[in-house]
Amino acid sequence: MTVTEKTVSAAPSEPAAWAGRGLGWLRTQYPLLILLVLVVLAAVLSDAFLSTRNLENLVLQMSVIGIVALAQFIVVVSGGIDISVGSVLGLACVLSAGLFGGASTGLAVLVALGTGALLGAVNGFLVAFRGLEPFIVTLGMLALARGLVYAYTEGVPVRPADPAFTLVGTATVLGVPVLGVIWVAVALGMAFLLRRTVFGRRVYAVGSTPEAAHASGVPVRGTLLAVYVIAGLLVGLGGFLLASRVGAGTPTAGTLFELDAIAAVVIGGARLSGGQGRVFGAVVGTAIFGVITNLLVLLNVSTFLQDAFRGALILLAVALATIGRSPARRGR
Amino acid sequence: MGTMNRVVFSARGVGKSYPGVQALSGVDLDGRAGEVLAICGANGAGKSTFARLLAGQEPPSAGEIRVAGHPEPVADPAEADRAGILLMHQEPLVVDDFTVAENVWLYRLRSGRDIRPWSLARRGDDDATRQALRDVGLGDVAPTRLAGSLAPGQRQMLALARARVTPHQVLILDETTASTTEEHFADVQEMVAAEKAAGTAVVFVSHRMPEVFALSDRIAVLRGGRLVDVLRTAGTDAAEVTALMIGEGVRALERPPAHRAEGRAPALAVRGLHAGSATDVSFDVRGGEVVGIYGLVGSGRSSVARSVSGQQQPRAGTVEVGGRAVTMRSPGAALRHGVVHLTEDRRREGFVGEFTNAENLSLVTLPRLATAGVVRRRDERSRVTELIERFQVKGGPETPTRALSGGNQQKVCLAKWLAADPDVIVLDEPTKGIDVGARLNIYEIIHGLSQQDRAVLVVTSEAEEALLLCHRVLVLRDGRLVAEFDAAEASTEDLMRAALGGAAALGSDAAQGGDAA
Numbered sequence: 001m002t003v004t005e006k007t008v009s010a011a012p013s014e015p016a017a018w019a020g021r022g023l024g025w026l027r028t029q030y031p032l033l034i035l036l037v038l039v040v041l042a043a044v045l046s047d048a049f050l051s052t053r054n055l056e057n058l059v060l061q062m063s064v065i066g067i068v069a070l071a072q073f074i075v076v077v078s079g080g081i082d083i084s085v086g087s088v089l090g091l092a093c094v095l096s097a098g099l100f101g102g103a104s105t106g107l108a109v110l111v112a113l114g115t116g117a118l119l120g121a122v123n124g125f126l127v128a129f130r131g132l133e134p135f136i137v138t139l140g141m142l143a144l145a146r147g148l149v150y151a152y153t154e155g156v157p158v159r160p161a162d163p164a165f166t167l168v169g170t171a172t173v174l175g176v177p178v179l180g181v182i183w184v185a186v187a188l189g190m191a192f193l194l195r196r197t198v199f200g201r202r203v204y205a206v207g208s209t210p211e212a213a214h215a216s217g218v219p220v221r222g223t224l225l226a227v228y229v230i231a232g233l234l235v236g237l238g239g240f241l242l243a244s245r246v247g248a249g250t251p252t253a254g255t256l257f258e259l260d261a262i263a264a265v266v267i268g269g270a271r272l273s274g275g276q277g278r279v280f281g282a283v284v285g286t287a288i289f290g291v292i293t294n295l296l297v298l299l300n301v302s303t304f305l306q307d308a309f310r311g312a313l314i315l316l317a318v319a320l321a322t323i324g325r326s327p328a329r330r331g332r
Numbered sequence: 333m334g335t336m337n338r339v340v341f342s343a344r345g346v347g348k349s350y351p352g353v354q355a356l357s358g359v360d361l362d363g364r365a366g367e368v369l370a371i372c373g374a375n376g377a378g379k380s381t382f383a384r385l386l387a388g389q390e391p392p393s394a395g396e397i398r399v400a401g402h403p404e405p406v407a408d409p410a411e412a413d414r415a416g417i418l419l420m421h422q423e424p425l426v427v428d429d430f431t432v433a434e435n436v437w438l439y440r441l442r443s444g445r446d447i448r449p450w451s452l453a454r455r456g457d458d459d460a461t462r463q464a465l466r467d468v469g470l471g472d473v474a475p476t477r478l479a480g481s482l483a484p485g486q487r488q489m490l491a492l493a494r495a496r497v498t499p500h501q502v503l504i505l506d507e508t509t510a511s512t513t514e515e516h517f518a519d520v521q522e523m524v525a526a527e528k529a530a531g532t533a534v535v536f537v538s539h540r541m542p543e544v545f546a547l548s549d550r551i552a553v554l555r556g557g558r559l560v561d562v563l564r565t566a567g568t569d570a571a572e573v574t575a576l577m578i579g580e581g582v583r584a585l586e587r588p589p590a591h592r593a594e595g596r597a598p599a600l601a602v603r604g605l606h607a608g609s610a611t612d613v614s615f616d617v618r619g620g621e622v623v624g625i626y627g628l629v630g631s632g633r634s635s636v637a638r639s640v641s642g643q644q645q646p647r648a649g650t651v652e653v654g655g656r657a658v659t660m661r662s663p664g665a666a667l668r669h670g671v672v673h674l675t676e677d678r679r680r681e682g683f684v685g686e687f688t689n690a691e692n693l694s695l696v697t698l699p700r701l702a703t704a705g706v707v708r709r710r711d712e713r714s715r716v717t718e719l720i721e722r723f724q725v726k727g728g729p730e731t732p733t734r735a736l737s738g739g740n741q742q743k744v745c746l747a748k749w750l751a752a753d754p755d756v757i758v759l760d761e762p763t764k765g766i767d768v769g770a771r772l773n774i775y776e777i778i779h780g781l782s783q784q785d786r787a788v789l790v791v792t793s794e795a796e797e798a799l800l801l802c803h804r805v806l807v808l809r810d811g812r813l814v815a816e817f818d819a820a821e822a823s824t825e826d827l828m829r830a831a832l833g834g835a836a837a838l839g840s841d842a843a844q845g846g847d848a849a
Contacts, residue, residue, distance in 0.1 A: 196709070198702045205695060208686035215643060215673070215681040216695050216748070217664035275686040 031284045046298040062290035063179035071234035072261035073282040078227040079207035079274025080134035087145035089254035092239025097249030098158035112240035120232015128224035158249040169244030191279040208275025267317040338365045340533035345395030355381040356557045363533035370536045370548035374767045378557040383506040387419035388412030418500035422507040424491035428480030433461045435479045439498045464496040469519030485516045504535045541570040597655045599787030605649035608635025611811040617787040624802035625791045632811040637791045641673035641758045642666030670755035682745040683733045690716040690729035723747040739770020760791045795824035
């Protein structure tokens with residue numbers, strides 16, 4: 001058996017080399033393997049899992065958090081962290097439902113995007129131009145935005161007047177929820193931005209070695225500011241989509257989203273110290289979380305235990321991540 | 333004499349293989365008490381691998397290393413520590429947020445030898461600490477100062493001070509002098525002499541011939557992972573050792589004919605520059621000319637280089653590029669004026685740690701390889717391939733730059749800047765920590781730039797390099813431009829005398845190194 005293995009690696013004939021590369025790719029895609037195992041497990045454990053209704057539900061649940069995870073992803077790649085995503089999403093959510101009485105859906109979208117971009121710009125300014133720790137800045141923003149949510153709503157859900165408001169959040173295209181389509185579109189856009197553009201390359205450079213990036217003529221501060229604004233825009237979009245799906249801006253909207261988003265990003269293989277990670281990983285990470293939550297609901301596990309399960313999953317995934325890494329990289 | 337030659341460690345048939353690489357094979361080597369054994373070799377010859385194996389950082393894949401008075405062969409760091417082997421790394425391991433004194437006693441924390449929580453705090457301004465610092469030429473540094481505020485050379489010496497307070501019988505200096513400059517070398521020499529007198533077996537890993545000959549008693553030469561020869565230092569010379577290191581096809585370093593663009597406006601004109609410790613510095617660099625700036629640590633040589641290339645803002649003075657006065661607020665702005673700067677601190681500022689060669693090589697010129705912000709991947713690919721070939725970078729586009737040897741990393745750093753086709757090229761210590769072969773490559777590249785009428789400013793702490801590489805050499809002392817030499821007529825002694833200000837005390841100059849930036 002060892003002999004066959006050896007011939008595969010020693011003689012790089014075309015198909016063998018291809019297979020080897022495929023295996024190499026799979027080895028780095030352990031989150032995808034976890035997801036596949038989870039899906040199979042879910043299908044075996046619960047008959048309801050593969051039903052159209054449940055799958056549609058699953059996509060609806062994952063989409064908003066998936067977009068927030070993408071916002072978190074770009075911040076993490078730039079070497080920062082944004083723990084204000086949940087609160088900013090909440091504020092965008094209630095403002096888009098409430099301002100102008102929800103008279104126009106188009107206006108609501110603009111309000112949500114504007115809210116996210118503005119708060120993101122504040123985060124970005126303090127991190128990039130004042131040199132403050134992203135954790136502390138966004139911790140402050142977390143409290144600030146959530147406080148504004150409660151002050152604005154007085155603790156009561158805000159209902160928009162425009163009947164078209166819930167259209168985006170509930171419509172389907174060929175059986176696929178529009179929310180899911182938007183999520184995939186945002187993910188593709190993010191992958192393009194980070195992998196194919198000058199800006200994306202700079203985000204990785206700044207996240208990995210900011211001193212070298214600066215010395216090489218990369219506008220480090222401008223890049224960081226843009227990263228937080230983009231993250232804010234995505235979070236704002238998530239806020240509107242959540243309001244549209246629920247049909248109201250609830251004051252608790254987005255609570256603890258930061259945990260799920262950070263966990264999804266880390267499970268997806270991004271490094272919290274920045275400069276490493278792939279968009280696909282963040283998408284898979286989100287899906288892993290979505291499937292677990294969905295399965296636990298289907299199995300009637302108590303909500304308290306659900307949280308414990310999710311926490312255990314984060315620990316397990318992070319531990320697995322160290323196995324995938326080569327010893328050389330770990331030894332550094 | 334008999335006890336002086338007691339064998340302290342002996343390596344028998346030691347080999348080390350990594351996936352795909354045989355780094356070391358069949359090495360038999362003894363280290364004796366009170367003797368300095370130099371280990372020489374080009375980069376990749378296996379000298380650092382041998383140092384790591386001896387220090388137990390990694391187990392050998394073949395053979396074993398035994399230490400006198402210790403029952404087990406050395407295979408892990410704890411074992412090496414108990415056997416009394418002390419390794420000094422190329423990059424000094426200094427805890428920035430600890431005081432100087434705490435750093436001196438840091439190794440006391442290892443192996444649970446002394447983990448009483450109050451023991452570190454108690455170590456401060458006592459006699460033992462001050463003596464250890466004096467022994468390495470840091471007598472003027474307050475033990476209560478934070479280690480983070482020390483200059484690079486001082487950090488290295490601080491790490492060496494640990495050897496004075498940590499019991500050991502083998503001391504390995506792994507390229508320890510690569511990041512120190514000439515003026516600290518006298519302190520290293522004194523310290524090594526004290527170690528010899530105490531009966532330590534000193535292993536000095538280096539490829540810098542003058543230092544090897546100043547320090548060692550025997551020289552072991554490695555090439556391609558094999559031990560080529562062990563020579564008595566007294567019975568050989570640098571040419572022989574270099575020939576053994578490189579093997580066949582030895583080339584001597586020779587300066588190509590000077591190529592100066594006469595009668596043209598200077599490509600770089602600096603007037604009344606004040607920056608860091610540099611005071612009122614004025615000079616010109618013409619196209620096609622290689623001008624050197626030589627000086628001790630703290631003389632302001634790096635400040636000058638950084639403030640004419642946008643890495644640092646000068647306090648006062650004007651910089652003209654191609655006859656036009658410019659202000660360069662950032663490295664990006666300098667690049668737009670055609671000025672680039674190769675950093676002295678390759679690891680931190682030279683290249684992006686997580687990037688491949690391709691990504692690092694295109695980082696500077698990426699906007700030119702993009703349409704509306706989207707990278708034209710085919711153009712990038714061909715540009716990178718061309719650069720790798722032109723500068724003979726070992727490793728392909730997908731190799732992480734971090735995994736390359738120092739010389740090849742430096743080629744990547746240089747290539748990424750030259751890809752931008754600059755007019756003025758500022759090089760800060762371009763051959764720091766680089767072996768002989770790569771050094772020749774870098775010299776050739778620099779001379780090639782001069783042939784293309786580029787203006788090159790080279791900052792160096794090696795007088796020999798300044799004379800070999802440059803057409804003119806400016807000497808800075810205490811921030812002031814004190815002398816200018818024609819490289820063809822000056823000697824290294826002239827340069828050093830100008831830099832020191834006659835027979836000035838070495839110690840005081842080195843101690844002022846804190847403001848070097």
